[in-house]
Amino acid sequence: MVKAVVGANWGDEGKGKITDMLAKEADIIVRFQGGANAGHTIVNNYGKFALHTLPSGVFYDHTTSIIGNGVALNIPVLFQEIRSITDRNVPEPKILVSDRAQIVMSYHMLFDQYEEERLGGKSFGSTKSGIAPFYSDKYAKIGFQVSEIFDDELIEEKAARVCEQKNVLLEHLYHKPLLKPEEIVKELKSYREMVGPYICDISAFLAKAIEKGKEILLEGQLGTLKDPDHGIYPMVTSSSTLAAYGAIGAGIPPYEIKKIITVCKAYSSAVGAGEFVSEIFGEEADELRKRGGDGGEFGATTGRPRRMGWFDAVASKYGCRLQGTTDVAFTVLDVLGYLDEIPVCIGYEIDGKVTTEFPTTALLRKAKPVYEILPGWKSDIRGIKKYEDLPENCRKYVEFVERHIGYPIKMVSNGPGRDDIIYR
Ligand code: GDP
Numbered sequence: 001m002v003k004a005v006v007g008a009n010w011g012d013e014g015k016g017k018i019t020d021m022l023a024k025e026a027d028i029i030v031r032f033q034g035g036a037n038a039g040h041t042i043v044n045n046y047g048k049f050a051l052h053t054l055p056s057g058v059f060y061d062h063t064t065s066i067i068g069n070g071v072a073l074n075i076p077v078l079f080q081e082i083r084s085i086t087d088r089n090v091p092e093p094k095i096l097v098s099d100r101a102q103i104v105m106s107y108h109m110l111f112d113q114y115e116e117e118r119l120g121g122k123s124f125g126s127t128k129s130g131i132a133p134f135y136s137d138k139y140a141k142i143g144f145q146v147s148e149i150f151d152d153e154l155i156e157e158k159a160a161r162v163c164e165q166k167n168v169l170l171e172h173l174y175h176k177p178l179l180k181p182e183e184i185v186k187e188l189k190s191y192r193e194m195v196g197p198y199i200c201d202i203s204a205f206l207a208k209a210i211e212k213g214k215e216i217l218l219e220g221q222l223g224t225l226k227d228p229d230h231g232i233y234p235m236v237t238s239s240s241t242l243a244a245y246g247a248i249g250a251g252i253p254p255y256e257i258k259k260i261i262t263v264c265k266a267y268s269s270a271v272g273a274g275e276f277v278s279e280i281f282g283e284e285a286d287e288l289r290k291r292g293g294d295g296g297e298f299g300a301t302t303g304r305p306r307r308m309g310w311f312d313a314v315a316s317k318y319g320c321r322l323q324g325t326t327d328v329a330f331t332v333l334d335v336l337g338y339l340d341e342i343p344v345c346i347g348y349e350i351d352g353k354v355t356t357e358f359p360t361t362a363l364l365r366k367a368k369p370v371y372e373i374l375p376g377w378k379s380d381i382r383g384i385k386k387y388e389d390l391p392e393n394c395r396k397y398v399e400f401v402e403r404h405i406g407y408p409i410k411m412v413s414n415g416p417g418r419d420d421i422i423y424r
Contacts, residue, residue, distance in 0.1 A: 002216045002252065003259040004243035005329075007223025008319030010270035011241075012293070012306065013263040014331035014413060016040025019056035019219045021418050022261070027214040028064045028206070029057030032249030033239040034221030035072030035104055037129040043294060043416045046090050053078045055219050058085060058093040065093055066202055069100035070239060070249020072134045073146065075191045077104075097195055098202040098251070099147035106187060107166060107179055108133040114174040126272075127302055135238035137162075146199055149188045159184035203251025210256055218246035218257065224319035225274075232361050235274025243323050262325040262407070264316050266333040266397075267292070268309035271299045275364040278309040278345040278371075285309075292335050294416035310371065312345040313404035318358035320407040328405070330398060331413040334420075339376040342397060345369040346404055356404075374400060382415045387424050 005022065007013045020042045023029055036052040043049075044059050053074060057063040067073055078097075086092055108130030115133075116123045126132060137143045142162050148154055159181040167178045209216060220241055225231045227241045239245070243262075247254040267288060270276050280288070285308040289297045297306040320328060336342055347354040347370035350363050354370055377391035384390055390398075390412075402409045412422040 001213075001258050002210065002218065002256045003261060004218040004220065004246045004257050004323075005261045005263065006220035006243045006246075006323050007241065008262045008264040008316050008323065008325075008328070009223045009268060009312075010225050010274075010276070011222035012269055012271065012297070012299075013223060013265045014293075014329075015220060015263045016042045016051065016056045017331070017413065017416060017418070018261065018263050018329045018411070019217060020044060020059065021421060022217055023057035023060055023063055024418075025215055026057060026063055026217045028066060028209055028216045029055040030066040030068050030202075030206070030216065030218050030246075030250045031055045031071050032068040032218050032220070032246045033070045033241065034237065035129055035131045035134065036074045036077045037127040037131045037237070039299070041294060041416075044418055046085075046088060048294075049085060049088075052081060054081050054085070054093070054095070057217065057219075058095070059090055061091050063094070065095045066206075066250070067095070067097045067101055068202060068250040069098040070245065071098075071101050072104050072131050072239070073097065073101045074104040074129070075195050079194050095198050096200040096202060096205065097146060097198040099145070099199050100202070100251075101146050102134070102138050102143040103146060103149070103188075103191065104130045104134045105144070105184070107162075107184070108137070110176070111166075111169075114176055118174065123273075132238045144188060146195055149191055149195075155185050155188050156181065159188070206250060206252050210252065218243070218250055220246065223263075224322045225315060227322070230322045232274045232364065234361075235272065259326050260324050261327045261329055261411075262320050262323045263329045263331055264320065264405070265331050266311060266336055266401075268312050268315075269297050269306040270309075271302070271304055271306050275361060275367075276307055276309055277315070277348055277364065277367045278312040278369045279307055280309050287338075288335070291338060293332060310343045310345055310369075311401060312369070313401060314345060314348050314356055314358050316401075317356065317405040317407075320405055325407045327410040328402070328407050329411040329413060330401065330409045333394065333398070333412055334380065334382045334414040336397070337377060337380050340378065342374045342376050343371040344374060344400065344404070346372050372400075382420065384414060385422060387412065387422050390422070
């Protein structure tokens, strides 16, 4: 069976932990979109790891980890990451890279940096991993598929074409050093040895795996609100973060995705700029940030402090709907144990009217949060294994959220570890 693990919000919902946990029963884990611009933090018996490119299943020796065709593949980052885990005694993971995955080139990262510099204060808050220039080139049809880099003639011809285009921008828009075709060719050739052994026709591999009834997990990056079509455009990422895209970014039939586990966080956080209606500031935010996640809410890639807010039922209902949620995994609930009262955003007031439908970005800018205040449970819920054993106010919080989002909360995560999970 194919299951997808995706985010309902702005990312950082704890997808890594849920995937790592579900990977115990899985045969194959596939990354289907995004690049090394976001991170998953995983805590397990080997220690604490921040993964950017590797799927969260790499810690088990029974799983195959796949980089799908939809991913923005940064080859040196992938190989450093493999080394960083094997250096810490994790057994060499079994990894396959789609022959159709495209490569993040060093010039993509430069363009990201140049564009941020050019935009100055109006920047998008990019992680400068080259993701937006990478996907732009993919759709402009000047990207390099992994399988192409073994053909000298092809890469030479294509490198010349890339330079013609890029150098106009470098010279006239950014006033930066120009690219040389031979350097691009050299870079591509240097990747041959690194990626060669892992290349595979992934859609054929997965078709066979599906036929044999293997357990396959599709692991999403970021969340619904960062989707380029359905998120808070333009403060979005450059590839679709929706489970539906899992079919495309892995190369499987859409109807094979039978379960969509949408990870939803018990409060809100976001990295980078963009609309965030239930955002909180000052001491209230600092306290939640300090206690949040596992050791504070700071970006796994950039170390930037995350923006904090109360649970947003409007955004989460929308986030779950667009994912096509079958199961909600409600995470980091333990973090809220210190609060006397917990506000939940249940509506947006826009031009004097209250709505529970998540609007387009222009309207979102005018939205003010409508809160309902719930009583806290004032205790530490870590270690609890049964839903009935949670404090009454904690269960009321979960059930209140479930009613407002309209999707079943089947799992409650009450700690960062693999076993900190309560099934309902
Ligand atoms: P992802 O990108 O969706 O995988 O999310 P991140 O890894 O960026 O952020 C989630 C953070 O919360 C990580 O530090 C996790 O270890 C941590 N985490 C996940 N689930 C829980 C939980 O239930 N409780 C606590 N306290 N931390 C959690």
